[in-house]
Amino acid sequence: MARIENHRYSIVEAFTENFYIVPDYQREYVWTDKEVQQLLEDINEQFEADSAREYFIGTILVSPTPDKNHFDVIDGQQRLTTFFLLLCALKHVFKGDEQRKAIGDLISKNYIANDGLIKHSLKLEPRYENAGEIMAKIVELDAEPQTVRARIQAANIASFGSLENLVNAYDTLHRYLQENYDVEAKLRKYLGHLASNVVFIQISTDVSSALKIFETINERGVGLNPMDLLKNLLFTQVKQEKFTQLKDEWKKITKPLEKQNEKPLRFLRYFLMANYVIKNNRNDAVVREDEIYDWLVEKGNAALCDYANKPFEFVRKIIRNVEHYLAFANRQGNDGKSNLTMESLNRLTGGAFSLHYVLLLAAANFPKPLFDHLVAQMESFLFCYIFTKTPTKDLERNFSLWADELRTIGDVTDATEQKLKLNAFVTDRFKKSIEDKTPELSDALKRMSFYSMQQYRTRYFLAKLTQHVDMAFKGLKDPNSLEPYTRLEIEHILPNTPKPELRATWAEQNPSAEYDDYKSRLGNLTLLEKPLNIVAGNDFYDIKKVEYEKSGNYLTRSLPQLIEAGQNTSITRINEMLGAFPEWNAASIEKRHELMITLAKEIWRTAPIEV
Known part of the structure; x- marks a missing residue:
């Protein structure tokens, strides 16, 4: 059994006797101003109440390295790093040379290495990304936070994410000392408190045992989120010589998500629901964010993921899903290229809805034509649910179960059979759901106005209608990008801010129709090019319709009169669905x-893929 040692240290004692290394495979510095301030205020509260009383900050878990008194930090690096930065800030604000020298020895010092050479090292050295450079620069400069930040930028040291957190923490700590301990005597007393009364227990054992202890301490997610716990869990499955390799693979998960400001836990939740059969006590097939780690370590699920026997394969599976997830967020298809169907779906969902990623990830290995077809059908399905404002929780269970079906379809090797199974899925899941909600959707569309939905969704709705009419007018079947239509302005045909005489005329001609109600109705909205919109202004319809006839889109251009073009042509066929309006009134x-509404039902419907 591995030897386990424990020692009680004050903050000053710890940095006097030990050198701490934050290995590059460990979690980076994630504390923000909120956590740093909370720690400072907790210490200060006890300090002000009873400066002689000990304040216990918890347990630090470390593993010894070959160099004496050098330890890899396994758990507790957020606190240790914060206290190290506090020492850096204390050194700068102190005026007395004795204190500055003593604190300097707590920050960095020479030591005799195993090879007999004299080496100089920081007492806490983070080894992830450029954190070591950032920390060394903070120590070297011994300056005001703004100077430190400027010099780091001048040195072209990348400082985003966790690296920026280090600089921000130094700023917060420095400012706190200046605001609360501006008198030298108070500052010395505070340093003495750190030297004697702020204490922790340091547990030291070999890496493998330390990681196991870490897992046990945090198995309920205390202080860590499921992404951190999963990372640690995977490190317990590999030998120490594989740590660097696993760390490099893990970064392919976290860094891309971080750079695109995607929430890791949301991704991890969708990954599990998209890739595995989810069973729980609620029988709802859903994994919540706070249940992710418990789900992963449950015996049956652990066997399902098989990360114990094949940790690198499991990690690479997550990486592939991250790549797809971010591609989908960037309107790309499952081939990583720009995709018109994904673009259109993204304009509908925006940033407010993302649960459909469960289905997209489950179908990520579909042949491209099948994937694109699924996305197009999914858009019709989601349009129905979003425009009826159906709560997301009503979809969660279905999406998790449907993901299981899509994975099965993805595994089919015969192309014809695969198409037949996809058609059956679309019919059973999307088409039937749309049919069930058709009355509700019809009611929602009848009540639709300029204010019913977020403006980007209203613009999306009008853009799809306008594009559909233009395609029908030109006899086209395959749509191009929706973007040109989304750049058009939403025009209120009955002006949003009318002239007084226009409002009076409306009231006289439409006595039972409230002007402010009708001006916002769906039937009063159209898309118009900005220059034409400016000219049209807030005038009467007889004046505005002259500008409408100049529009590049037929839905708007046809308002005053329809274009006649022979018999049974693409133009006459779309004309049957439209109507000319020589006058503009409530009717x-x-x-x-x-x-x-009739056009909408033509657009947002499902269709089978040709077999």
């Missing part, structure tokens, strides 16, 4: 509202 708005 016109109501009629146009109805035809727009």
Whole structure:
């Protein structure tokens, strides 16, 4: 059994006797101003109440390295790093040379290495990314935070994410000392408190045992999120010589998510629901964020993931899902290239809805034509649910179960059979759901106005209608990008801010129709190029319709009159669904509202893929 030692240290004693190394495979510095301030205030509260009383900050878990008194930090580096930065800030604000020298010895010092050479090292050295450079620069400069930040930037040292957290923490600590201990005597007393009364227990054992202890301490997620716990869990499955390799693979998960500001826990939740059969006591097939780690370590699920026997394969599976996840967020298909169907779906969902990523990840290995077809059908399905404002929780269980079906379809090797199974899935899951909600959707669209949805979704709705009409007008089947339409301005045909005489005329001609109600109705909205919109202004319809006839899109251009072009042409066929409006009144708005609903039902519907 591995030898386990424990020692009680004050903060000053710890940095007097020991050198701490934060290995590059460990969690980076994630504390923000909130956590740093909380630690300082907790210490200060006890210090002000009873300066002679000990303040216990918990347990630090370390593993000894070959160099004497050098330890890899396994758990507790957030606290240790914060206290090290506090020492750096204390050294700078102290005026007395004796204190500055004593604190300097707590920050860095010479030591005799195993080879007999004299080496100089920081008492806490982080080895992830450029953290060592950042920390060394803070120590070297011994300066005001703004000077430190400027010099780090001038040295071209990358400082984003956890690296920026180090600089911010130094700033917070420095400012706290200046605001609360501006008198030298108070500052000396505070240093004495750190030297004697702020204490922790240091547990030391070999790396393997330390990681196991770490897992046990944090198995309920105390202080760590499931992503950190999963990382540690995987490190317990490999030999120490594989740590660097595993660390490098793990960065391919965390760094891309961090750079695109995606939430790691949301991704991890969707990854599990997309890739595994989810069973729980609620029988809802859903994994919540706070349940991720418990789900992973449950015996049956651990066997399902098989990370104990194949940790690197499991990590690479997560990496592939990260790549797809970020591609989908960037409107790319499952081939990593720009994708019109994904672009259109993204314009519908925006940043407010992301649960469909469960289905996208589950279908990520589909042949591209099948994947694109699924996305197009999914857009119709989600349009129905989003525009009826159906709560997300109603979809979670279905999406997790449907992901299991999509994985099965993805495993089919016969192309024809795969298409047939996908058509059956779309019919059973999407089409039937849409049919069930059709009355609810019809009611929602009848009540739709400029203010019903977020503006980007209203713009998306109008853009899809406008694109559909243009395609029908030109006899086209395959849509191009929706972007040109989303750049158009939303025009209120009955002006949003009317002239007084226009409002009076409306009231006289439409006595039972409230102006402010009708001006916001769906039937009163259209898309118009900005220059034409400026000219049209807030005038009467007879004046505005001259500008509408100049529009590049037929849905708007056809408002005053339809274009006639022979018999049974693409133009005459779309004309049957539209209508000309020589006058603009309450009846016109109501009629146009109805035809727009009819167009919507034509657009957002499912269709089978050709077998």
